[in-house]
Amino acid sequence: MYIREETLDDLLNNIYSKLLKKRNKITASKGSFKEITGVLLHLKKPRARLSRAEGKGKLFSCLGELTWYLAGSKDLKFISYYIPTYKKSSDDRKTIYGAYGPRLCGKGRNAQLLNVINILKSKSTTRQAVIQLFDAKDILKPHKDIPCTCTLQFIVRAGKLDMFTSMRSNDVFLGLPHDIFAFTMIQELVANCINCKVGEYKHYVSSLHLYEINFSQAKKYLDGGWQKQTEMPPMPFSDPMPSLAILLECEQKIRIGDNVEPDVLLLDEYWKDLVRVLQFFRFTKFEDENHKVDSTLNKIVSDVYKTYLLKRKEDKAIVPQPHPSQLEILGID
Incomplete structure (x- = not known):
């Protein structure tokens, strides 16, 4: 067939x-x-x-x-x-x-x-x-x-x-x-x-x-019917191996709980987005890291990924964390 x-x-x-x-x-x-x-x-x-x-x-x-x-x-x-x-x-x-x-x-x-x-x-x-x-x-x-x-x-x-x-x-x-x-x-x-x-x-x-x-x-x-056709962003057209090595290093750090700052990595936004997706998974997996969910979501560049992140956030029923300025207004130190 x-x-x-x-x-x-x-x-x-x-x-x-x-x-x-x-x-x-x-x-x-x-x-x-x-x-x-x-x-x-x-x-x-x-x-x-x-x-x-x-x-x-x-x-x-x-x-x-x-x-x-x-x-x-x-x-x-x-x-x-x-x-x-x-x-x-x-x-x-x-x-x-x-x-x-x-x-x-x-x-x-x-x-x-x-x-x-x-x-x-x-x-x-x-x-x-x-x-x-x-x-x-x-x-x-x-x-x-x-x-x-x-x-x-x-x-x-x-x-x-x-x-x-x-x-x-x-x-x-x-x-x-x-x-x-x-x-x-x-x-x-x-x-x-x-x-x-x-x-x-x-x-x-x-x-x-x-x-x-x-x-x-x-x-x-x-x-569920017809699904909208969407493709992942194209991988940057260059040797991907150096970027892949950084991605794998970041994955390990994220998985074991070490801090990773995607913004400072020497990577194209394509690869940074994949690092952020891995971070988002961890932040929604462990309740003590839920406060990092919104900031990670806001930094995702590709709209393709945002759909999945928003769905996971909804499934996990994560309540948006108030901005520090809102806490001051509420009188919360």
Whole structure:
């Protein structure tokens, strides 16, 4: 099956409709599900990687998972800060065996992202720019989590970088939005590293499935109707690696509670906004830091992100903090 759409929301609408109409359910260890096999999803606008639907706008967890990958980490504490359900996927309560980070951005032969960038720089027409995430050793003994993604491939044609992902299995409700976000961000990173425009994104899945526990949520999503098409701002067209290194350093500091001042960082506003999004997540996660929410929100440059921040603030029911001048008027010291 081939499904071609402009945005992530267009893809989700199409896929949910097809899956919910299917009659047969399959029973597995993680629950019953409906499935389509052999599906190629074609996203024409890779920057339209975020859902605009209420309840599907996973900006914070998507960005958190991306930084986990690019930091080369398999640490459970790191990713469960953003996605607590990852705790169920750990064999030892400390790490995630199937984590993409060490396979994608590790050392030596596992520095695969850096390796494909170098290959593309040396020979732009190559068909060897392939990252392997699923490994033969992954099925030698049982693990709670093994990679669902088999390969990532990058091909430059007509001056644009297209990306092709191959997956053995994909949960369309929880996994797909995160996967498309992370992989298209990586596509844009690679494109900028090799001074190339971003092309289109294609995502092949052997088993694309929707669990029964999410049927009602998928129906609610479809009932929400048409979503406004919005793309993330383009990444600054320059070598992104120095800026990425600063972003990853800031992410770690924010996550452990250290102070970060985005305004003084030697970064383009694109990257500063991502730092502010990470800050906003922390400030809304911990009640003792809620007073910093409004000031962070006001500094966000991109209106694309503000929608998600305002929704999270509303969900957390954070009461706006009065300005110091208002406290003086009220007689509060």
